[in-house]
Amino acid sequence: MGVSVLSTLGVKSVDFMAPGRGGVPSLTRSDVAAAMAGGLSEPAQCLAYFLFTGEVRAELALAHHIRSAIIANNPDMDSRIADGLTRSVMAESFDHSRCRACRGSGQIVSKVPLNTSDTHGAGVFLSERRELMTCDRCDGHGVSQWTAFKRAKMAGMNERSFTRLYSAARAAGARSVRAWMGELTSHLTQRLQGQDD
Numbered sequence: 001m002g003v004s005v006l007s008t009l010g011v012k013s014v015d016f017m018a019p020g021r022g023g024v025p026s027l028t029r030s031d032v033a034a035a036m037a038g039g040l041s042e043p044a045q046c047l048a049y050f051l052f053t054g055e056v057r058a059e060l061a062l063a064h065h066i067r068s069a070i071i072a073n074n075p076d077m078d079s080r081i082a083d084g085l086t087r088s089v090m091a092e093s094f095d096h097s098r099c100r101a102c103r104g105s106g107q108i109v110s111k112v113p114l115n116t117s118d119t120h121g122a123g124v125f126l127s128e129r130r131e132l133m134t135c136d137r138c139d140g141h142g143v144s145q146w147t148a149f150k151r152a153k154m155a156g157m158n159e160r161s162f163t164r165l166y167s168a169a170r171a172a173g174a175r176s177v178r179a180w181m182g183e184l185t186s187h188l189t190q191r192l193q194g195q196d197d
């Protein structure tokens with residue numbers, strides 16, 4: 001199985017990471033292991049296991065890596081604060097709620113005005129063209145961006161202390177998740193393309 005399983009699931013591009021796809025239950029740990037074999041950092045492997053299997057132990061392992069990235073940014077922080085920030089990053093990264101502006105598609109239909117034409121006495125005719133544009137509310141990700149208030153609340157602290165003391169550390173954790181996601185995505189894309197050719 002392995003890569004072919006992913007391939008039959010339509011896993012052919014970065015889209016497999018689209019919000020809401022996390023945890024494909026039909027894949028076992030060994031399927032994923034086969035698909036992931038070689039070249040991935042340990043955090044990216046944990047991420048893959050978590051996304052494909054949704055297993056609790058994969059989630060814990062991933063959380064551990066995120067927590068380490070947060071603490072590396074701010075080594076003096078209290079351990080409960082680190083736990084809260086980790087929870088906050090996990091939730092924003094994986095419990096996606098769809099962007100309301102584009103309903104999760106990442107695209108919005110934009111009306112582009114065309115030249116007005118003078119219709120010789122019958123008034124000015126206004127026309128417009130409709131175009132798909134990247135949603136600027138979510139930057140095309142289709143996922144609602146959290147406010148500082150929500151990030152702080154999920155971490156169990158108020159917005160003021162969050163912004164003043166911990167937002168940089170949390171951002172380091174979130175950045176790590178994005179980096180592992182990028183690593184995993186390009187790794188999988190390469191393997192799947194290799195198989196298709």
Ligand SMILES: [Zn+2]
Nearest residue numbers: 099102135138
């Ligand atoms: Zn959007």
